[in-house]
Amino acid sequence: MWPYNANAVFNPGAQEVDGETLLLVRAEDFQDFFHLTVAKSKDGKTDWKVEPQFSLMPDPAYNEEQGGVEHPRIVGLEEIRSGDSHGRAFCALGYTTSCSLPSPILGLSIRLFQQTIRSCLSISSPRSWAFPILGAVSYLQRFPGDTEVKNIAVQLAQRLYALCEVNSSEDWPWGEDLFSDENSRLPQALVAAGNQFDDKGLLNQGSKSREWLIDLQTEPSDGHFTLIGNQGWLERGKGKSLFDQQPVDATASGCHSSGGCLLAGSSGYW
Numbered sequence: 001m002w003p004y005n006a007n008a009v010f011n012p013g014a015q016e017v018d019g020e021t022l023l024l025v026r027a028e029d030f031q032d033f034f035h036l037t038v039a040k041s042k043d044g045k046t047d048w049k050v051e052p053q054f055s056l057m058p059d060p061a062y063n064e065e066q067g068g069v070e071h072p073r074i075v076g077l078e079e080i081r082s083g084d085s086h087g088r089a090f091c092a093l094g095y096t097t098s099c100s101l102p103s104p105i106l107g108l109s110i111r112l113f114q115q116t117i118r119s120c121l122s123i124s125s126p127r128s129w130a131f132p133i134l135g136a137v138s139y140l141q142r143f144p145g146d147t148e149v150k151n152i153a154v155q156l157a158q159r160l161y162a163l164c165e166v167n168s169s170e171d172w173p174w175g176e177d178l179f180s181d182e183n184s185r186l187p188q189a190l191v192a193a194g195n196q197f198d199d200k201g202l203l204n205q206g207s208k209s210r211e212w213l214i215d216l217q218t219e220p221s222d223g224h225f226t227l228i229g230n231q232g233w234l235e236r237g238k239g240k241s242l243f244d245q246q247p248v249d250a251t252a253s254g255c256h257s258s259g260g261c262l263l264a265g266s267s268g269y270w
Contacts, residue, residue: 003052005030012039013072023048024055024072033058034068062111063104083123087131090120094135098142113139117152126163126175127182129156130189137192150197157193157202160186164205172236173208179234182252183213216240217253227253 002009007030012023021044025037036056041048058065096109113135120132136153140146163175175186190206193199216234219226227249228234229241 002027003050004054007032009037010034011071013074015074016044022074024074025050026070026072027054028068034070036069036072063107065108066104083125083128084131086120086123087125087128090117091131091135094132094137094139098138114146114149117149120156121152126160127180127185129159130185133157133160133189133193134185137196140196153193154197157190157197157199160190161202161205164190164209173205173212175209177236179228179240181230181246181249183228183249184210184252184255187213188252188255225253 007028010026010028012025014021014023016022019042021041023039023041025039026034027037028034035054035058037051037053038055039048039050056069058068060066090113093109093113097106097113099106101109117132117136120129123129133153133156136149136156139149140153143149160175164173167175167177187206187210190202191210192206194201194203194206217226217228218224226242227245229243229245231243232241234240
């Protein structure tokens with residue numbers, strides 16, 4: 001029995017938290033508005049404890065929540081390298097704010113981006129810096145006067161640049177000793193930030209790393225493109241792994257190649 005009056009309950013988000021199964025349930029009241037309610041169970045099957053009141057209600061002050069809140073998802077960030085997950089979310093939000101979309105989607109994206117972008121400064125992974133930089137550059141195309149977002153993006157870009165300064169050599173112009181996934185995002189972010197903020201140092205470093213990565217992943221025998229595989233990746237001073245190549249790396253390489261070449265004024269494409 002549901003503990004309060006509700007017309008219907010729908011698909012929940014689910015996650016195991018502290019030994020319990022936690023659901024964030026989408027429920028509908030008798031005015032056709034959706035809200036979210038928390039339910040918990042020790043075994044995920046029986047003896048469900050449902051919160052006696054709504055856990056999350058729509059805020060009528062925001063256009064995008066006029067019809068309610070729905071489609072809940074729960075992600076255990078500590079379990080899946082939360083920095084990269086955060087970074088990708090900010091990249092998507094920033095890109096969305098630059099698009100021509102219905103006002104509810106656009107308004108929600110802008111609000112979420114503005115309210116949470118500062119949290120990126122507490123993340124430590126280079127890729128989790130690169131993604132928010134790309135999102136911020138997209139956001140600043142629409143809101144060029146937002147100095148807080150600009151300052152955050154500059155700080156993150158300087159972190160990437162500092163890694164390259166410390167770690168690079170003539171035969172290894174890269175900020176890390178080990179490649180992993182979505183390597184292309186790092187030079188892509190440096191080039192985008194260098195172009196956005198008119199910073200020649202960022203632009204030159206990003207372009208240099210980009211060209212080196214292109215050469216590294218181009219087979220000299222026939223010129224075809226070969227991604228770095230995830231079965232060992234590529235460690236400094238060793239050969240690159242050829243398997244397994246990841247679709248997400250192909251996507252990152254395509255975005256980095258087209259966008260990076262355009263911003264850097266280069267005509268080189270794979």
